[in-house]
Amino acid sequence: MSETNIAVVKDGFEKFFTGDIPGFLQLLADDIHWDHRGPEIVPINRLYEGPEDVGEFFKVLSETQEASIFEPREFFADGDRVVCLGFFRYRVRSTNKEWESDFAMVFTFRSGKIAHWSLIFDKGAEAAAHQV
DSSP: OHHHHHHHHHHHHHHHHTTOHHHHHTTEEEEEEEEOOOOTTSTTOSEEESHHHHHHHHHHHHHHEEEEEEEEEEEEEETTEEEEEEEEEEEETTTOOEEEEEEEEEEEEETTEEEEEEEESOHHHHHHHHOO
């Protein structure tokens, strides 16, 4: 099951990179918890619940930030959990400031679908890039 879950995560990244957000949302459980909580200055920082809400996350992300580098580098799985380690660099559209960070994304699966997602990265760097 672990290799199958890694394949789903990789498919999700591919859909994200090609802009196929409707396809990405099909990979999510109906009761997905998408946890991007952090400093309030960042418009996407909150808990999203349900695929429609996660779609709003991607909409606001694309309106407020642009990735110049997004590299998922390593994948690890154990049971129903997949961890992806990587690196990204974004530019905040409103300030034109760039920020970057290594990241760890944690995906938890239930019945072949992503049921929980959380992201560990330098939230301070992202918040600073949003400050005018």
